[in-house]
Amino acid sequence: xxxSRDSLHKRRATGGRKKHWRKKKKYEMGRVPANTKLSxxxxxxxxxxxxxxxxxxxxxxxxxxxxxxxxxVTRKVRILDVVYNASNNELVRTQTLVKNAIVQVDAxxxxxxxxxxxxxxxxxxxxxxxxxxxxxxxxxxxxxxxxKERLQKRKLDSHLAEQxxxxxxxxxxxxxxxxxxxxxxxxxxxxxxxxxxxxxxxxKSKAA
Amino acid sequence: xxxxxxxxxxxxxxVTGCFKSKEKKAPxxxxxxxxxxxxxxxxxxxxxxxxxxxxxxxxxxxxxxxxGRILTGxxxxxxxxxxxxxxxxxxxxxxxxxxxxxxHRNISxxxxxxxxxxxxxxxxxxxxxxxxxxxxxxxxxxxxxGSSAKKGFSSF
Numbered sequence: 001x002x003x004s005r006d007s008l009h010k011r012r013a014t015g016g017r018k019k020h021w022r023k024k025k026k027y028e029m030g031r032v033p034a035n036t037k038l039s040x041x042x043x044x045x046x047x048x049x050x051x052x053x054x055x056x057x058x059x060x061x062x063x064x065x066x067x068x069x070x071x072x073v074t075r076k077v078r079i080l081d082v083v084y085n086a087s088n089n090e091l092v093r094t095q096t097l098v099k100n101a102i103v104q105v106d107a108x109x110x111x112x113x114x115x116x117x118x119x120x121x122x123x124x125x126x127x128x129x130x131x132x133x134x135x136x137x138x139x140x141x142x143x144x145x146x147x148k149e150r151l152q153k154r155k156l157d158s159h160l161a162e163q164x165x166x167x168x169x170x171x172x173x174x175x176x177x178x179x180x181x182x183x184x185x186x187x188x189x190x191x192x193x194x195x196x197x198x199x200x201x202x203x204k205s206k207a208a
Numbered sequence: 209x210x211x212x213x214x215x216x217x218x219x220x221x222x223v224t225g226c227f228k229s230k231e232k233k234a235p236x237x238x239x240x241x242x243x244x245x246x247x248x249x250x251x252x253x254x255x256x257x258x259x260x261x262x263x264x265x266x267x268x269x270x271x272x273x274x275x276g277r278i279l280t281g282x283x284x285x286x287x288x289x290x291x292x293x294x295x296x297x298x299x300x301x302x303x304x305x306x307x308x309x310x311x312h313r314n315i316s317x318x319x320x321x322x323x324x325x326x327x328x329x330x331x332x333x334x335x336x337x338x339x340x341x342x343x344x345x346x347x348x349x350x351x352x353x354g355s356s357a358k359k360g361f362s363s364f
Contacts, residue, residue: 007341013316013341100216195212
């Protein structure tokens with residue numbers, strides 16, 4: 001194995017070099033990075049690791065399980081685009097999926113859930129928010145009552161609402177695709193969303 | 209926000225600003241700050257609870273636990289980013305001559321933004337897991353010294 005994670009090749013804290021006094025050990029081994037790409041032919045390889053356990057090295061992925069935190073809903077969605085990476089712009093260019101990368105995901109499963117839960121259609125063509133009157137809610141009395149109650153507590157971030165009209169939501173990957181073989185994450189909201197939107201606009205204006 | 213200086217959004221692990229939870233007034237301004245007691249009789253500074261800094265290596269608001277040794281020393285250098293060098297002086301007995309000799313050791317310790325240190329301050333540091341190549345300690349309490357910074361030997 002060529003990649004090793006030992007500290008014998010590093011200098012001491014005082015700056016002195018260390019002499020090689022032993023060979024590289026297998027428990028110090030490192031492996032080739034996955035560099036999971038966004039692609040429709042999904043490929044996940046199994047790797048046997050120390051102790052006999054397995055890691056799932058995702059090489060190409062296109063879907064993930066994304067949760068909408070404030071509404072506490074999680075849906076399996078298609079990942080559409082890698083948009084921002086705080087560590088390396090190269091990873092954005094090559095559309096590499098890594099933890100804490102900002103991606104755009106398909107908004108339709110969340111729209112459908114929202115419609116069922118609040119009876120409100122997000123991202124509709126007309127600008128005004130359609131809040132249907134209680135009489136228009138389809139279903140039994142029990143369902144009508146539940147939806148009415150939910151509508152009172154309903155709050156939707158304006159930035160999120162804008163994203164629903166384009167059908168793409170910004171999300172952050174919070175799993176490690178090269179380790180667990182999945183690309184799961186959470187929808188960006190609030191201050192985090194503003195932060196990343198600003199960063200992406202700055203990048204676009206610099207490139208333009 | 210003063211603390212968003214990096215390219216990635218800085219936040220505390222496990223704290224999301226957007227949950228529609230009940231309004232907890234406890235941590236100073238507008239809630240939603242994680243902090244903990246580190247035990248062993250060390251008080252969490254007020255600045256850690258009410259501040260806005262994000263530091264995952266802070267013992268009070270981050271993801272490190274203090275266990276193992278607790279040492280004291282005085283601050284030798286504060287030039288690094290969020291870490292200091294602590295100098296610990298001690299005497300070593302030489303049996304042949306029946307006398308002592310002065311020795312010292314430098315320890316790199318991580319310092320949370322809730323503390324203000326200057327060189328010469330006396331500091332209590334506690335052992336935690338390795339935070340970087342040389343840092344295995346975290347500052348728990350600062351006792352500000354007088355004005356002069358003593359770089360020489362001082363045993364206490």
